[in-house]
Amino acid sequence: MGVDMDLQQKARERCNWLPERELPPGPMYKALVDQLASDIASGKLLPGVRLPPQRLLADALGVTVGTITRAYREAERRGLVEARVGSGTRVKGKTEALPHFHHLTRAGQDSIDLSLSIPIPTPLRQQQLAASLQRVSSRPSAVDEALVYQPEQGCPTQRDQLCQWLESQGLQMDPEELILTEGGQHADFLALQALVKPGEAVASAALTYPGMIAAARQLGLKHLPVGTDSEGIRPDMLERLCQQQRIRLLYLMPEYNNPTGQRMSEARRSAIVEVARRHDLLLLEDGVQFVTAEYRGTPLYKLAPERALYIFSVSKLLAGGLRFGALRAPANLMAHLRVALRAQCWSSPGLMGAVTCQWLADGGADALLNWQWEEIRARQALVQEILAPYELSAHPCGFHAWLRLPEGLRAVDFVHLADGRGVTLIASEPFCVGSQPAPQAVRICVTPPASREALAEGLQRIRILLDEAPAIPAPLL
Structure with a gap:
């Protein structure tokens, strides 16, 4: 031509x-x-x-x-x-291409750190880990199995053991549905890389997990925000977005959103699934913010097994440093996930999985978790008691609470003021998808302090700042 x-x-x-x-x-x-x-x-x-x-x-x-x-x-x-x-x-600007993460050592040595979503510190974790390491090392067959190259989906024995433990927690899965990963963030990245092409769009709540934002950006995906209400993502707004854009995957946290604490009712979950089927969306459910069975709703893979994936990790339960998790996926997607995982890291580390599964199988993990759930409930009650006059949203088993600041207070200024009082917080900006304006709110994590007394002291300092808000001078522009 x-x-x-x-x-x-x-x-x-x-x-x-x-x-x-x-x-x-x-x-x-x-x-x-x-x-x-x-x-x-x-x-x-x-x-x-x-x-x-x-x-x-x-x-x-x-x-x-x-x-x-x-x-x-x-x-x-x-x-x-x-x-x-x-x-x-x-x-793009040079800084725009970089994910907005907060370093894990942000808090000063004398600061009360309420910024990180981590398991509650206790010597019991170290004791149980040491015992699990000893048991694995004392079984030559277990060591041999852990030290060889693993299949892409992970060691079959470990997948069986993990499924047995998950079933005891009320989550039924088949070992063939699981691919073992190096934690929840790896599962996020793996699902996006394997199932979404560069330039395609993914969607999530307008405020969501920063790791998801970073993964989508790193992979060159369009990340679109969906409006929410008290139950999380609104089906009508998801429907409208799907009519305007071709969305490949929806990322969501039905049990409680990080950072807002919003929880989905059974009706809301069913409505989201209907929209997903109508527009052929994949559903990526992040279950890393694990909750007890009494608070858990129906997982989306039970409502839409043909299109729903589920992320599990022990990061919030046992220890973040273990880097062990799993991704549940439909059979028709597993081949894509296996190929992508092999290209990334060949397979999840066999030794890490052996120690983690031994810890779960021993029964000590259950006692540790029961203690942690009880402690978190007590800590969430402290938040509600000390910050009662202010607008909060949280889950009884949640690792954090979401505090909406009084009118006139900016989140970035409040974080700076709190830092001056010896309390480390995170403002709303890292959780914002795309160009969404950041709400004037902060996330308060209840788990980093080693004691309730330390948490209460940090919350009291926050309360004093909030009560002083009318007297705090506005920042110079």
């Missing part, structure tokens, strides 16, 4: 960016992305600059629109650009 030279010349004159030299042989879209990356690195293209519309650039270069679309998608996957409906494709 001939090229209209006059049209091409006019298009070139209207483009604010064009490759300055002849592109090397090979796939045109890759060469375009490489040139784009070079111009961004050299400073020829500055953050925020809008790239030419796809049709215009295609006419200017004498290529198909499909070639430009593919180039822009690859550039977005690499973190070079960002595409937004209504504002085109723009060059």
